Amino acid sequence: xxxxxxxxxxxxIFFKALGETLQMLGVSLVLGSILGIAIGTILAVTRxxxxxxxxxxxxxxxxxxxxxxxxxxxxxxxxxxxFTRFIVGTSIGVWAAIVPLTVMIAPYIGRLxxxxxxxxxxxxxxxxxxxxxSPFQIFWRFLLPEARGSLILAVTIATVGLIDATAMAGxxxxxxxxxxxxSYGYQRYDGFAMVLTCVTLIVLVxxxxxxxxxxxxxxxRR
Numbered sequence: 001x002x003x004x005x006x007x008x009x010x011x012x013i014f015f016k017a018l019g020e021t022l023q024m025l026g027v028s029l030v031l032g033s034i035l036g037i038a039i040g041t042i043l044a045v046t047r048x049x050x051x052x053x054x055x056x057x058x059x060x061x062x063x064x065x066x067x068x069x070x071x072x073x074x075x076x077x078x079x080x081x082x083f084t085r086f087i088v089g090t091s092i093g094v095w096a097a098i099v100p101l102t103v104m105i106a107p108y109i110g111r112l113x114x115x116x117x118x119x120x121x122x123x124x125x126x127x128x129x130x131x132x133x134s135p136f137q138i139f140w141r142f143l144l145p146e147a148r149g150s151l152i153l154a155v156t157i158a159t160v161g162l163i164d165a166t167a168m169a170g171x172x173x174x175x176x177x178x179x180x181x182x183s184y185g186y187q188r189y190d191g192f193a194m195v196l197t198c199v200t201l202i203v204l205v206x207x208x209x210x211x212x213x214x215x216x217x218x219x220x221r222r
Contacts, residue, residue, distance in 0.1 A: 152216040
């Protein structure tokens with residue numbers, strides 16, 4: 001009796017990999033968004049003509065952001081292995097991947113946030129200043145509400161890029177959908193596994209893009 005299956009993937013294997021991908025995506029997105037919003041805000045408000053101009057801070061932070069963004073994720077992942085081990089105690093697994101994923105996505109979100117804040121008309125800032133608003137009040141009550149739609153779209157774009165990075169992280173021992181594609185689709189010549197991982201990633205990206213675009217459009221109409 002022939003006991004061969006047309007695929008080596010079981011539901012348990014697939015859902016474990018999917019859970020690892022969602023864990024990497026969720027944690028690194030939250031941490032990266034917190035850091036990215038802080039970075040983008042500082043870049044926007046310290047630039048010439050900003051709410052709190054500071055050329056030195058703006059240039060220094062901009063250089064750091066550009067350096068990190070210049071590195072391909074796989075290179076960044078290897079380059080900061082000592083830092084990853086220091087933070088989580090290992091260089092393999094989901095939590096080890098979250099560190100470089102966060103380091104990668106934070107500057108990316110930072111630039112997107114900066115651009116979103118710079119889209120706010122200068123007249124809004126001048127009106128806030130004329131009312132005696134402090135720099136924090138200008139950011140919290142004027143810049144942030146005006147840029148909400150663009151910020152949501154920025155986070156959506158970053159999330160899509162992060163999904164791509166989680167797949168790459170899987171090829172170096174982080175687990176997830178990327179590891180599934182490598183271990184089963186490539187190394188074991190399992191065509192179904194490769195198709196399944198591709199379809200899963202496409203569904204994730206399209207779903208997140210549609211939801212993010214819809215929410216951003218709703219806020220931009222207000």
